[in-house]
Amino acid sequence: MTFSVTVLGSSASIPAYGRFPSSQVVNHNEKLFLVDCGEGTQMRLHQNGFRRGRIHHIFISHLHGDHFYGLIGVLTTMNLLGRNKPVHLFSHSAILNVIKVQLEVAQTELTYELILHPLDGLGQEVIYENEVIEITTLPLNHRVPCWGFLFREKRLARRFLSEKAAQFNIPFHMIPRLKAGEDYITPSGQVVKSLDVTADPPEPRSYAYVADTAYDETLIERVSHVDLLFHESTFNEENRQRAAETFHSTALNAATIASRSGAKQLLLGHYSAKFKDLEPLLAEAKTVFDNTLLSMDGKAYTVGRPTALEV
Amino acid sequence: MTFSVTVLGSSASIPAYGRFPSSQVVNHNEKLFLVDCGEGTQMRLHQNGFRRGRIHHIFISHLHGDHFYGLIGVLTTMNLLGRNKPVHLFSHSAILNVIKVQLEVAQTELTYELILHPLDGLGQEVIYENEVIEITTLPLNHRVPCWGFLFREKRLARRFLSEKAAQFNIPFHMIPRLKAGEDYITPSGQVVKSLDVTADPPEPRSYAYVADTAYDETLIERVSHVDLLFHESTFNEENRQRAAETFHSTALNAATIASRSGAKQLLLGHYSAKFKDLEPLLAEAKTVFDNTLLSMDGKAYTVGRPTALEV
Numbered sequence: 001m002t003f004s005v006t007v008l009g010s011s012a013s014i015p016a017y018g019r020f021p022s023s024q025v026v027n028h029n030e031k032l033f034l035v036d037c038g039e040g041t042q043m044r045l046h047q048n049g050f051r052r053g054r055i056h057h058i059f060i061s062h063l064h065g066d067h068f069y070g071l072i073g074v075l076t077t078m079n080l081l082g083r084n085k086p087v088h089l090f091s092h093s094a095i096l097n098v099i100k101v102q103l104e105v106a107q108t109e110l111t112y113e114l115i116l117h118p119l120d121g122l123g124q125e126v127i128y129e130n131e132v133i134e135i136t137t138l139p140l141n142h143r144v145p146c147w148g149f150l151f152r153e154k155r156l157a158r159r160f161l162s163e164k165a166a167q168f169n170i171p172f173h174m175i176p177r178l179k180a181g182e183d184y185i186t187p188s189g190q191v192v193k194s195l196d197v198t199a200d201p202p203e204p205r206s207y208a209y210v211a212d213t214a215y216d217e218t219l220i221e222r223v224s225h226v227d228l229l230f231h232e233s234t235f236n237e238e239n240r241q242r243a244a245e246t247f248h249s250t251a252l253n254a255a256t257i258a259s260r261s262g263a264k265q266l267l268l269g270h271y272s273a274k275f276k277d278l279e280p281l282l283a284e285a286k287t288v289f290d291n292t293l294l295s296m297d298g299k300a301y302t303v304g305r306p307t308a309l310e311v
Numbered sequence: 312m313t314f315s316v317t318v319l320g321s322s323a324s325i326p327a328y329g330r331f332p333s334s335q336v337v338n339h340n341e342k343l344f345l346v347d348c349g350e351g352t353q354m355r356l357h358q359n360g361f362r363r364g365r366i367h368h369i370f371i372s373h374l375h376g377d378h379f380y381g382l383i384g385v386l387t388t389m390n391l392l393g394r395n396k397p398v399h400l401f402s403h404s405a406i407l408n409v410i411k412v413q414l415e416v417a418q419t420e421l422t423y424e425l426i427l428h429p430l431d432g433l434g435q436e437v438i439y440e441n442e443v444i445e446i447t448t449l450p451l452n453h454r455v456p457c458w459g460f461l462f463r464e465k466r467l468a469r470r471f472l473s474e475k476a477a478q479f480n481i482p483f484h485m486i487p488r489l490k491a492g493e494d495y496i497t498p499s500g501q502v503v504k505s506l507d508v509t510a511d512p513p514e515p516r517s518y519a520y521v522a523d524t525a526y527d528e529t530l531i532e533r534v535s536h537v538d539l540l541f542h543e544s545t546f547n548e549e550n551r552q553r554a555a556e557t558f559h560s561t562a563l564n565a566a567t568i569a570s571r572s573g574a575k576q577l578l579l580g581h582y583s584a585k586f587k588d589l590e591p592l593l594a595e596a597k598t599v600f601d602n603t604l605l606s607m608d609g610k611a612y613t614v615g616r617p618t619a620l621e622v
Binding site for chain 2: 063
């Protein structure tokens with residue numbers, strides 16, 4: 001089951017050195033979630049081979065331009081491509097007027113339903129779930145209301161081992177019950193134990209997207225033990241003062257949260273245009289958390305261990 | 312004196328195949344005019360080595376998204392870069408609300424003055440001039456109010472030939488008068504003819520930017536004899552019906568206007584996402600106007616003959 005993050009834009013407010021503003025595609029089980037939508041997102045989607053028609057859920061962390069200026073382009077291109085399926089938009093509700101005004105001047109109407117799920121006032125709450133994953137808001141500490149998003153796989157039922165089970169002639173309808181832990185007694189009275197014909201499910205994997213935030217130790221518990229932690233790292237320690245003033249984090253801040261929350265891997269991003277070369281940010285983070293990667297536009301990152309298991 | 316057009320985006324409404332939506336930089340005498348501002352313009356400016364601080368004049372042909380979604384990004388990045396010089400914006404006035412709403416949600420105020428020059432209701436009129444160039448609106452025939460822009464160099468004074476003049480010991484203050492055609496009589500009564508110590512100025516050059524428009528024969532007179540004609544060519548003749556319905560032109564339409572208006576060179580652009588390969592558009596245009604070029608993102612085109620003359 002796929003679980004990956006493709007970074008479409010790794011830049012903070014001013015795009016620079018080929019880095020576009022914030023946007024990511026989270027692919028979970030071939031379902032695509034668009035997370036933030038900076039200017040140029042629709043071009044990046046195309047460049048990275050994501051069909052825009054496959055996106056049904058868009059999450060906007062906050063209403064600073066580098067996180068939403070690309071939304072109107074994505075929405076109107078979907079229109080031009082003749083979309084009729086709804087789009088679910090998770091955002092502060094003030095986004096609606098931004099969309100409305102731009103559609104009005106262009107005398108355009110959307111051909112599909114745009115369903116807003118307002119984040120206004122939300123704490124850490126589940127805002128989306130399907131059979132296999134749950135998405136939770138992560139309120140952050142920024143200059144305007146801002147949320148990260150935590151993607152956690154649900155714990156699946158035990159895996160049925162069909163080769164081991166073949167000898168017992170088990171009726172088809174018993175399989176879900178065996179997977180749920182129930183034993184099966186054959187017509188001749190033989191007990192087939194659930195544990196003998198099923199195996200542990202894979203460990204649920206998790207991804208936390210920590211968008212713009214000042215250093216915030218409450219995150220340590222809130223993103224506890226994720227497989228992959230994206231944490232904004234706009235600055236380095238040399239610019240610590242500037243980070244504090246603008247409610248941003250340094251690479252060292254990000255690594256500290258990764259280390260103390262027990263993350264398995266850290267992904268840096270949302271880089272200031274100050275930095276042409278990002279290696280100093282990486283080196284700084286690695287002083288406290290070794291398993292750190294620099295996110296780069298157009299690169300995909302696997303969340304946790306890949307698994308071939310079909311659901 | 313430089314006169315060139317750098318195409319930042321050559322795509323029509325849906326960006327495709329690496330082509331960004333409409334935007335161009337017209338460089339005249341090292342003064343930069345930004346013409347249309349589709350999504351991604353600020354990234355394209357950076358990629359093409361144009362410092363955003365050098366842009367003081369922005370022209371928006373009309374309020375379809377592929378011509379203005381990048382404006383808010385350009386304006387706010389200027390802000391982040393600490394701009395204090397005014398920006399002159401030539402556009403339908405409805406653009407102001409689009410900018411205002413987006414600044415408001417981000418709780419941002421511009422640090423510089425944004426001066427709107429509304430195009431609402433304008434015919435073919437001069438909207439900008441300096442000592443060496445004049446910019447005129449070209450009302451077009453599109454689904455919403457739309458204007459092209461005609462850049463025409465002014466006719467300069469005659470060039471002073473200092474080597475030829477050296478023998479006459481001409482006072483400095485007489486030079487502008489000789490260049491203006493007046494003869495000079497030396498203290499000893501000798502007549503120095505203007506024609507003997509000056510030469511013809513270079514022919515004024517001109518560039519017409521014909522944005523989104525249905526085929527419109529009134530353009531033939533209105534863009535008469537330009538050195539370089541950019542004419543939108545969203546479609547080819549196979550899609551003539553679609554072009555008519557959407558108030559766009561075909562490559563053949565563009566070439567017909569070029570040929571009948573006496574343009575020296577034609578630049579095609581604003582390509583539909585239908586066309587991965589643009590050669591068929593070029594071939595179609597060349598059947599009626601041979602000196603045609605395909606505009607491409609990131610390429611610069613010289614207007615008329617280059618001249619080394621300093622003003």
